[in-house]
Amino acid sequence: MKKLRETMGFAASGGRFWSNALLLLCCWDLSRAQISYSISEEVKKGTIVGNVAKDLNVDVQELQLRLFQVVSGSNKRYFDVNPKTGALFVNDRLDREELCESKQKCSLNIEVMAQNPAKLYRVEVNVADINDNSPVFPLQKLVKNISENVVPGDRFSLPAARDLDVGMNSVKSYTLSPNEHFSLDVQSYGEQSVSAELVLQKPLDREKQSVIKLTLTAVDGGKPARSGTMNIIVNVLDINDNNPVFNKPLYKVKIKENVSFGTKILTVAATDSDEGTNAEIIYSLVEQEGNSASRLFSINDVNGDITVKGSIDYEENPAIELRIQAQDKSGSPRHTNCKVLIEVEDINDNAPEISVTLLMSSVNENIKPGADVALITVSDKDDGKNGKVDCKIVGASPFKLQSSYKNSYSLVVNERLDREQISHYNITVIASDEGTPSLSSTEVIAVHVSDMNDNPPVFPAPVININVKENSPAGGLLASLTAHDSDIGENAHVHYSLIDGDSSRSPVSTLMNINSLTGDLYSLQSFNYEETKQLQFKVQATDSGTPPLNSNVTVNVFILDENDNSPVILPPYSEAGSVNTENIPYSAEAGYFVAKIRAVDADSGYNALLSYHITEPKGTNLFRIGSSSGEIRTKRRMSDNDLKTHPLVLTVCDHGEPSLSATVSVDVVVVESLDSMQPSLRQVPMKEEGFSDLNLYLLIAIVSVSVIFLLSLIGIIAAKCYSSDGAFSSCSAPVVTTHPDGSWSYSKSTQQYDVCFSSDTLKSDVVVFPSSFPPADAELISINGGDTFTRTQTLPSTEKNSL
Secondary structure, three states, X not given: OHHHHHHHHHHHOOOHHHHHHHHHHHOOOOOEEEEEEEEEOOOOOOOEEEEHHHHOOOOHHHOOOOOOEEEXXXXXXXXXXXXXXXXXXXXXXXXXXXXXXXXXXXXXXXXXXEOOOOEEEEEEEEEEOOOOOOOEOOOOEEEEEEEOOOOOOOXXXXXXXXXXXXXXXXXXXXXXXXXXXXXXXXXXXOOOOEEEEEEEOOOOOOOOOOEEEEEEEEEEOOOOOXXXXXXXXXXEEOOOOOOOEEOOOEEEEEEEOOOOOOOEEEEOOEEOOOOHHHOOEEEEEOOOOOOOHHHHEEEOOOOOEEEEOOOOOOOOOOEEEEEEEEEEOOOOOOEEEEEEEEEEEOOOOOOOEEEEEEOOOEEEOOOOXXXXXXXXXXXXXXXXXXXXXXXXXXXXXXXXXXXXXXXXXXXXXXXXXXXXXXXXXXXXXXXXXXXXXXXEEEEEEEEEEEOOOOOOOEOOOOEEEEEEEOOOOOOOEEEEOOOEOOOOHHHHOEEEEEEOOOOOOOOHHHOEEEOOOOOEEEEOOOOOOOOOXXXXXXXXXXXXXXXXXXXXXXXXXXEEOOOOOOOEEOOOOOOOOOOOEEEXXXXXXXXXXXXXXOEEOOOOHHHHOEEEEEEEOOOOOOEEEOOOOOEEEEOOXXXXXXXXXXXXXXXXXXXXXXXXXXXXXXXXXXXXXXXXXXXXXXOOEOOOOOOOHHHHHHHHHHHHXXXXXXXXXXXXXXXXXXXXXXXXXXXXXXXXXXXXXXXXXXXXXOOEEEEOOOOOHHXXXXXXXXXXXXXXXXXXXXXXXXXXXXXXXXXXXXXXXOO
């Protein structure tokens, strides 16, 4: 008993279910009793099933003390007991179909236990079915294929509907929608088994009705009753019970003779009331004895198109009869025949024939109009109008046809011929009969025109310009001078020769050579631009015709300058054996003018454009030189650490490719004062801190010397150019151009000089650069005192002379 009380205490603390199970196993003196209840499915939760305490004679006052409770049952707790009243009530949803599926009886067993003393009671609850499910067919739509030859009385099974309810609530009957062909036979095999079959009442005819739609309804026995439906589609299957039928029993058609192969002349058509293969028709020609229709015609076995496959000739067969058969594709085929009458119409089926006889193989281009070239004969196998022929030339032609006698013509020259314009003629002659429609034939007559020497050679241009670099090796190819001759054969074979141009110069044959066959022009010597700028001569092209014809072309050979002359440094620094020394005072400021290097280059253009550089000492920090002006100036003031003598190595470079250069050495000596030395106009600092009286005198002297020099130079030039009659010669007069910055340019007919002054006249020099160009195409360049230059004229061709 102590053990029993401990077990009861554990149950009171929350372990009721498992403690009760242990009690059931451990207690030997437990009593057992069983009662039964019934309740409908789907009742609400809390619905009272029965009073267990009352039915078991248990005192209601002792229920709580004895822990009266449900201790076993299904996994779900569908029922529970009220510990105060002992009433058994529904604790969860009851669905008979879920609990028992299709069983007729559905019962749930539970166990109720009371303690002190322990006693177990078995309770059986029967769950009654209600009509909460409708009948359901396995298919929403059933398709039945039934042949149209099925006899009345034949039966066709139908699937049964299923109802989850049982007893009276299950399926009890079937009904069929009204129709004239089928009825419904319902058979019952007890409460749970009802089936139905379709029974054919009236013969089927697919040609009248190919599809029959029915509705099958299943009804259960509940109140109110529930029902479910299924659609039945009856497809009436065809049988071959109809013959093909042609649209017409007799077809008539007219065709013309010689109709082309493959031409469709007629389409026959038959129909069959059946379907499928029973309605698919095959067409064929029926062979007849002594009739060759199958040789001339064919029929498409699918669509009934009759086409021509042989030659139809009215003279052989003016009328043709065909028999056509239409047959279906069923296992037991049915067929029908029809007749086709073909009437052949005569046509103009013979074209004219043309025969040509050439009188000469080719025609000379100088042949006179009216000469006969060929004879033409035409013929036609037809009679009457179909045999009458007219002949003519198609299109424009320098030839014409002349009729000589019936169906005979002559081809004659009607205009003068020119082989260079047209060397070959394809003359199309057409012959047409008078039939309806008219037939015609064409013949192409080829006439070749032979050549005469009536065209001289022609160069591509009247003047040809050639550019040649100076110092090019002798024997180099300069150009290919090719002339075109419109003639052919020997009349177009051209040879070339040279003709002297300027008689004052050497014969061109000593300078140039030309290949007489190809026209390739070669140089016989190397040219020097500084000596010769341009050569002009003529090349003659002569053909090999009889008599020969020729033409000339003027050739201008321009010599292009190369950088083959190094810069030359002008005096005083270029004098042989001279010691180039310049003195500067120790007190010289930054920018002090030391000296100016002058140089010239015999080349022209960019090959003569010079630049000045200090080569040694490298990286000097005391002196600098203007790259364009050549002026040497100080970069800073002197210091006690500087040397007294500064040897400078200066380089003058041109802008040619490759660049050429010249060097000069200048020793710059630093002296304490220049007072004891002769004043040098070049050694004036760039920056003047004051304008003293000495500066004023120096400025007046500089201006006076510059004006005197300029007037003297202009006078000399004017004296040379002034002629005896008091006028300037246009061919030899020099040209002086004055620029706003004080510089001026001097140019002659074949020589050009540039004289440049900087804005600081004391530091300006006169530099003369010779350069020769063609007078009309000269380039004039002025170099100013600073680091800039101005180009005033563009050179001819590809040559430029720049400084």
